[in-house]
Amino acid sequence: MKIAVLTSGGDAPGMNPAIRAVVRAGINSGHEVYAVMDGYAGLVSGSFEKMSRKSVSEILAKGGTIIGTARLKEFNKLEVRQRAINNMKEAGIDALVAIGGDGTYRGAKALTEMGFPVVGLPGTIDNDLACTDYTIGFHTALETIVDAIDKIRDTSSSHQRCSIVEVMGRYCGDLAVSAGLSCGAEFIITPEHPMNKDEIIERLKVHKSEGRRNAIIVITENVCNVHEFAEEITQQSGFACRATVLGYVQRGGSPCAEDRILAGRMGAYAVDLLSQGISGVAVGIQNSKMVHYTFDEVLSTPNESMQDIYELAAKIR
Ligand code: ATP
Numbered sequence: 041m042k043i044a045v046l047t048s049g050g051d052a053p054g055m056n057p058a059i060r061a062v063v064r065a066g067i068n069s070g071h072e073v074y075a076v077m078d079g080y081a082g083l084v085s086g087s088f089e090k091m092s093r094k095s096v097s098e099i100l101a102k103g104g105t106i107i108g109t110a111r112l113k114e115f116n117k118l119e120v121r122q123r124a125i126n127n128m129k130e131a132g133i134d135a136l137v138a139i140g141g142d143g144t145y146r147g148a149k150a151l152t153e154m155g156f157p158v159v160g161l162p163g164t165i166d167n168d169l170a171c172t173d174y175t176i177g178f179h180t181a182l183e184t185i186v187d188a189i190d191k192i193r194d195t196s197s198s199h200q201r202c203s204i205v206e207v208m209g210r211y212c213g214d215l216a217v218s219a220g221l222s223c224g225a226e227f228i229i230t231p232e233h234p235m236n237k238d239e240i241i242e243r244l245k246v247h248k249s250e251g252r253r254n255a256i257i258v259i260t261e262n263v264c265n266v267h268e269f270a271e272e273i274t275q276q277s278g279f280a281c282r283a284t285v286l287g288y289v290q291r292g293g294s295p296c297a298e299d300r301i302l303a304g305r306m307g308a309y310a311v312d313l314l315s316q317g318i319s320g321v322a323v324g325i326q327n328s329k330m331v332h333y334t335f336d337e338v339l340s341t342p343n344e345s346m347q348d349i350y351e352l353a354a355k356i357r
Contacts, residue, residue, distance in 0.1 A: 042072045044077050044088065044133045047081035047105040048140035051291055052163045052177025054299035055105040055139055060096040061135050061307025067093055067147060069315055074133060078108040080115040082148055083124035088131050101294045115147050125156050135319060137310045139163040142339065145322055150337035157319030159310040160335065165291055168212035170341035171333040172324025176306065179298040181290045186267060187220040188286055189256060196254040202244060202279035208290050209260045214346045220258040221353040228353055229259040244277035305330055
């Protein structure tokens, strides 16, 4: 079989180990493997490169994705996807492994519905996909965030400040709640568990009156304007407050061991599924076991895998 592999949407640490696993497991199972450059854009332009065992050596520790990623809005058009399928058929490609987030899965589902076999791998730091406990990249990004918040706490405490730290996640609070728990954040604000601003300010006043030197508020992006919120806290709570938006630093860096292993398991599992003639599904990990669900199931199921972490963060605050 000829298998193509692409990375799409936002890059995530661990995409390279996932590509490596697909290439190595594919070749070791007797398949040919092709890399598609720059996500769905490379499918549409017919940008394929035959991979060898050597083309993926020394990439396990590299951040980002060596085959590039892109966002191609036009991929929601039938004629654009048809061009992609025609290009793959012309190159003799039988199946595709698509590594990315929910948008990538929507594109993969659309290709599946047009009769082309696709298996998806969850590659996003946001952990915002259902039917998997973790996505590839989540743990590395979490380590980066925890390291940053610990550092911010040092300066915050020295200056007796309140610090708001905005983290990624799009509309999913998994990174914020996990980082908040790990750093002992005084407040964790996520789309799933928003907090009343007045209540936060009241609690900060009490905090200050108890002689506490600093407070950390971890918040998911897209919840509010953190700089305006910092100003409100400064005006009303007695704490000088600063906001830090961590930004793209969270997506970069060498993948941690957990992400490398997860990516390896998922990539090899995707090849096994295709070898068995199974496609139209996305790979996940649940209770340490590899699982697969249809794209429809993943895209229509609420993502609630971190509920217990939120409760724990509240319990041991
Ligand atoms: P991240 O979680 O990092 O944002 P993502 O995979 O969700 O990753 P998107 O930009 O949302 O990133 O999607 C990646 C690509 O998938 C899009 O640029 C587009 O090419 C394709 N895509 C998204 N939605 C659809 C859709 N409804 N139909 C077809 N293709 C889609």
